Amino acid sequence: MKLPGESAQFKMAPKERIDELKKIADVKKRAKKAGVLALFYPSVSKQTMFALILRKTYKGVHSAQIGFPGGKFEAMDSSLRVTALRETEEEIGVNQNKVIVLKKLTEVYIPPSNFFVQPFLGYTNKTPNFILQEDEVEDLIEVPLKHFMNDSIKSFQNLSTSYAKNIEVPVFKLNNHRVWGATAMMLSEVREMLKQLL
Secondary structure, three states: OOOOOHHHHHHHOOHHHHHHHOOOOOHHHOOEEEEEEEEEEEOOOOOEEEEEEEEOOOOOOOOOOEEOOEEEOOOOOOOHHHHHHHHHHHHHOOOHHHOEEEEEOOOEEEHHHOEEEEEEEEEOOOOOOOOOOOOOEEEEEEEEHHHHOOHHHEEEEEEOOOOOOOEEEEEEEEOOEEEOHHHHHHHHHHHHHHHHHO
16 A cells, blocks of 8 residues: 555644755754654454553653654664664563564654654554553553544644744644644554555
8 A cells, every 4th residue: 555645644734844844855864763653452352552652751852742652763773663663662561573563654854853753553463561661651542543533533723832832733632632743743644544444
């Protein structure tokens, strides 16, 4: 299946972010790299779920934000796929050998932290035994697929970001959390792909 790509991501990107993303051709050479995992799995009640994390509060641009498990590419990693799996195991305790990676998704540039993030789509056949990395992860957010595919989760809210004050941004409302920015953009691509399949 062809990836929906940036056109899907841009549906959940603030206008200011889209303008910023169009200026990044030369930035890419200097940007850091990260890999994240959109992990789907069956719940104990056999409902299809996926995992997001609430990051700890710290001195940094992604403090207390919602995101996918994953993190920065390290010299020991042979690829960003390896990064995403290693970091997912470190952050939420899912054994990387139990994850089946289906697809590499469209990378997203995050201007405030100067990262190119490469998302991957994967699943496990069994309900994971989640173990959270206490110094990095505040909470695990388990989202039912059925809820994620409901159009009522999409809305707009005024937020202050690292690059603008009080701007209207598209958000997903998931489990009483507002998900916006790069994570929402990646989720938008996942959602478009699932709409083609379901």
